[in-house]
Amino acid sequence: MSLKSHPKLELHLHLEGAAPPAFIRGLSQERKVDISGIFDERGHYTYRDFWHFLKVYEAATSVLQSPMDYHRLTLAVLEECAASGVIYAETFLSPDFCGGRDLVAWRDYLAAIEDAAAQAEAELGITLRAIVTPIRHFGPDKAKEAARCAAETAGRFVTGFGIAGDEKVCEPEDFLWAFDCAREAGLGITAHAGEWRGPEHIRATLKALNPTRIGHGVRAIEDLALVDELAERGTVLEVCPGSNIALGLYPDWRSHPIGQLYDRGVKVTVSTDDPPFFHTTMAREWDRLHDAFEWDDGVFATLNRTALEAAFCDADTRQALAKKLETAQ
Ligand code: ADE
Ligand code: ZN
Numbered sequence: 001m002s003l004k005s006h007p008k009l010e011l012h013l014h015l016e017g018a019a020p021p022a023f024i025r026g027l028s029q030e031r032k033v034d035i036s037g038i039f040d041e042r043g044h045y046t047y048r049d050f051w052h053f054l055k056v057y058e059a060a061t062s063v064l065q066s067p068m069d070y071h072r073l074t075l076a077v078l079e080e081c082a083a084s085g086v087i088y089a090e091t092f093l094s095p096d097f098c099g100g101r102d103l104v105a106w107r108d109y110l111a112a113i114e115d116a117a118a119q120a121e122a123e124l125g126i127t128l129r130a131i132v133t134p135i136r137h138f139g140p141d142k143a144k145e146a147a148r149c150a151a152e153t154a155g156r157f158v159t160g161f162g163i164a165g166d167e168k169v170c171e172p173e174d175f176l177w178a179f180d181c182a183r184e185a186g187l188g189i190t191a192h193a194g195e196w197r198g199p200e201h202i203r204a205t206l207k208a209l210n211p212t213r214i215g216h217g218v219r220a221i222e223d224l225a226l227v228d229e230l231a232e233r234g235t236v237l238e239v240c241p242g243s244n245i246a247l248g249l250y251p252d253w254r255s256h257p258i259g260q261l262y263d264r265g266v267k268v269t270v271s272t273d274d275p276p277f278f279h280t281t282m283a284r285e286w287d288r289l290h291d292a293f294e295w296d297d298g299v300f301a302t303l304n305r306t307a308l309e310a311a312f313c314d315a316d317t318r319q320a321l322a323k324k325l326e327t328a329q
Contacts, residue, residue, distance in 0.1 A: 003085070006085050006300060009087065009269070010089045011213070015070075015077060016064065016094075016097060018272070020076055023076050028063045038059050067113075070112050070116075074120070082120070084282035087324055088308075089126065090160065092162060093132055093158075127317060129159045129317075131162045131188075131312065135165040137170075139169075144178050154182075160187050161179065161182030161187040175209065179209045192216060195215070198219045214230075217238075218257050220266070239269065240272060241256045
């Protein structure tokens, strides 16, 4: 069976990480940049482990060199999302990649991405919002510059702030200034944690940065007191099971902790992270979860409701999405 046609909300999607490999290969040929080493013989992205994945990701991103490239990318990504039944997505955007953290350039990139999003909304019925995301291993000073870009452009489209990259680099409090700056600008707060470091790092992230959502957070399962705390606080986890399995965090779907987290009352949502890198789509994530945990329509409706409540969007958008979910039932 396939849950492809069910409407879905996706809160954790890296725009460059969602780039189809053929799209990146085509651009690399246009730009005459040799990145052939990041593809395997079938044309898929190839990497050895998470840290190598980050390098491959940055190599792929290096061929995206103008706002028009991001316009094309956004359309290509949203087409894929819509084909999986996604009606609402939030995407991570990094001023590091979009204009080198220069505010004037960042505005140009954003305008192009927002224009493509409006086109996709009109043609495909999918809504996109953006979460500005510094890259952790680029360091706290660059994160500050990214936060300034985020604060200057916060509004209907740029609605959140987060952090991605190598979780093992720096401590959460190193990014306090950047997160405070974003919070003061009214942005929703999320942070990758509990993917490559364990429960203590999730605790430290909650304490220092006070996010309402955690990117991944799955390694909370190693400390059941933390699981209870997450459930009590109502912290929403942006879980990306296919990503965790592809990157070797868990050997297979049945071993993934999302089932236990859900059963223990944690607010979980499901996303794809970097879908072509992990050979996944939102439809595939739902289908595999159905197979592994026998989740039925009721559970998937709960996932959608949780994502809708946790979405970094304005009240009108939330209401319109609620209506779409209702009429689809
Ligand atoms: N950037 C893109 N995908 C990521 C992931 N899974 N973890 C951290 N940073 C990322
Ligand atoms: Zn991620």
